Amino acid sequence: MxxxxxxxxxxxxxxxxxxxxxxxxxxxxxxxxxxxxxAEGSLIERGGRVVGSRLIGQPFAEARYFHGRPSATTAPDPADVTKTIPVPYNAANSGGANLGPTSAALSERIKGDLETLRSDNPGSAIPVDLVTTSGSGLDPDISPEAAEFQVPRVARARGLPEPRVRALVAANTADRLLGVVGEKRVNVLELNLALDALPPG
Missing domain, CATH: 1.20.5 (Single alpha-helices involved in coiled-coils or other helix-helix interfaces)
Incomplete structure (x- = not known):
């Protein structure tokens, strides 16, 4: 044995x-x-403190900041643990909404987002990534078109000329990997940090 x-x-x-x-x-x-x-999580530090990661998006709601993609991540409801509540970019609960084209909740959310975006920039075509969530719910990047769409709102809110904000978007646009893999993208957190670092005027 x-x-x-x-x-x-x-x-x-x-x-x-x-x-x-x-x-x-x-x-x-x-x-x-x-x-x-x-290996340390691609952390971004400013003034000796961590402000985020290049790999995980953050919710920005103020008009003076560029906004990322909608996030479908959730967390347990503190009032009732059998339910969940929306918590955008919750890295502890990565995942998409899994809502299909016939979902009333998805349709209502998209309609609301479209109305808000149309009021921000009337008459402009709305980039699809500003109304659709990513599969992870944590996407830190938006397309250059999504950033360009937001330039008028951000410029108005900060009292900056649009060409200056557009130049900042261009400077923070990353190219395709090796020039062929993926799409051009703009990291929202890095763009907003560069925006905050702009000298006044």
Whole structure:
């Protein structure tokens, strides 16, 4: 009996040591050495404090800031744990809404968003990423078209000339990876931080 149990116990201990300790420590050490900023979560610091991550969006509601994509993430309702409430960009509960084209809730939300966007910039075509959520609900980026659409509102709210705000959008537009993979994009948090850093006038 002991001859059958001993190899099983040795295997459990060995695999626990390899896969539970050695491998995670090796991968963490390699990541910290080769890609330290990414390994720490691509955090953005200003004035010695962390203000966010390049990888996770944040809700911006004020007119003076660029807004990101809608987020469908939720959290438990403090008043009733059997229900959830909307909590945009909740990194602890990444996921999409899973609402289909026949959903009344989705239709109402999109109608409300469209009305708000039309009042911000009347007569302009509304970029689709300003009314659709991403699969993760955490998307930190918007398209350059979505940022351009918001320029008049942001410029008005800050008392800045539109060309100056447009130039800031262009300066904060990232190209496709290697020039061919993905789409051009604007990181909303980085753009808003650059906007706050603009000298007055």
């Amino acid at each position: 002991i001859t059958l149990i001993r190899p099983a116990l040795v295997l459990i201990v060995a695999l626990t040591a390899i896969t539970g300790l050695a491998y995670p420590l090796a991968v963490t050490g390699l990541a910290q050495t080769l890609l330290p900023r990414q």
